[in-house]
Amino acid sequence: MKTAQSLGLALDQGQRRAVARLITWAERNDPRAYQVLSERYANTGRAFVLGVSGPPGSGKSTLTDAFIRRLRAQGQRVGVIAVDPTSPFTGGAVLGDRVRMNEHATDREVFIRSMGTRGHLGGLSKATSAAILALDLYGCDTIIVETVGVGQSEVDVMRVCDCTLMVMVPGLGDEIQAIKAGVMEVGDVFVVNKSDLAGARRTARELRAMLDLNHGEWRPPVEQIIATQAEGLDAAWTAIETFISFNAEGNRAYQRRFESVKHELLGLMQSAILEKASQSQAHVLKIDELCAQITRRELDPYSALNQVLAILFSATR
């Protein structure tokens, strides 16, 4: 599987290691990954993509684990893409909760993959979208995308999902509340996990109050759950299904997908200009020279930008 053709063939034959290789290529921004996916894009869009997000320590992995069991019991093939916090500078990954999911490691119908952020400018959502397509082609019925944190790149990732579940927990401080407000509009369904802790009912009430003040046609439901004891998971899953039904009405699903596609294309454009800047040695040297001038304050970054764009654009003639 060294060429796009051979990997594509292995993928079409349903080979598990072809999926792994394809995602690795996508993570490295290897053009072969996008050749394989480009040729097979018409066959994608079959899987249901569920985003699971929320603040650190909210128990997203435990919940994801519970969902895997549920979907496996229904005979589904399940994919999990865990977007882990890793160093933006070295690419060093932290495994964290991944170890808990080891029990699924021997289940051939579950495909779990951690994605490193690796500090690529605009690269995380590009690689994650590619991984979703790869798992979709592999025949996963449901793909769960778990993101830690609520940064812009996570929001970009969540926009690709068909439904996003926000996991909250009771007893977090004011700043968490502020972050909640930031992700309000990304969440389609909210759960308050660890609802055996004090303040759970209050957190759920506050969430509902905030959602009442600020929602579109769909008012996201808020369910109280205890993921470790599998409590409230039926209600949470029903809420997800209710959202899917709502979204299926009229052209809502099309509109949502259109907006996500547009956002993704703009992201690809941003990645492309960086690739263009680094493709030619002459460009790299020129940009370094301009940066040295800016560093010495002989040139300002905004004038330098115009120079760089002129160089990159004229080079395509």
Added chain:
Amino acid sequence: MKTAQSLGLALDQGQRRAVARLITWAERNDPRAYQVLSERYANTGRAFVLGVSGPPGSGKSTLTDAFIRRLRAQGQRVGVIAVDPTSPFTGGAVLGDRVRMNEHATDREVFIRSMGTRGHLGGLSKATSAAILALDLYGCDTIIVETVGVGQSEVDVMRVCDCTLMVMVPGLGDEIQAIKAGVMEVGDVFVVNKSDLAGARRTARELRAMLDLNHGEWRPPVEQIIATQAEGLDAAWTAIETFISFNAEGNRAYQRRFESVKHELLGLMQSAILEKASQSQAHVLKIDELCAQITRRELDPYSALNQVLAILFSATR
């Protein structure tokens, strides 16, 4: 102050409202902001820029508040840029801890500004860098940039700073530990705040152990503090000054600044291509048409990207 010229003049005269207007223009990505800054870039680079970051609820604002007092007692003019979590979709801002800083509102030598993330692709660090330049031109001796969270856009913001202080707290879960690892290399100095809480010493010890395993020439120090009681702040400030001395040796400061400039220029290039895509109505319509085709799976995003780039690049001939 409706033209770049008139605002520039007001800024040169040291008018406070000119700074506010300039930052507002930058937030709106108004070209006039960059004209003013472009013409005055040679006069910037005088302020010391301190980044203060860390997970939600770690007490960053309390610490920033304590630093403002300290710097004011030294007769410094202080600028604060608070990068708040806001909705990436509506631009709605959450004030949160900003209210605590109201006591500085009447102090003419303190300039506090909240920045909304507003969901601009690549826009947050562009606007934040512009705000730093504006406060620098206004004559601030120290500019504190406070960021909430540890997403990619926050990391971009932190890279602009001369020194970045990471604020940690005891008793956070495994996932917070994972996030810590993600920001390890961004922090120049670490503090464990709320050190009257149980587990503070352990958190500091674990941090030191992680830093021992993974650091460059500079091993970031870890100080235990209680910001609300102003305990340990002398040691924290001394650690910051020690880093500044270290960074001043050889061409370290130049190298750090060069890397930050390069990162910023690449970010500006990304913003520029999005602006290019939205400047002409023909481009907007064409991109929407391609997105509709992708949504219907008649076209794949990677082939669409090549079409878009061809259109944008040929348009500059």
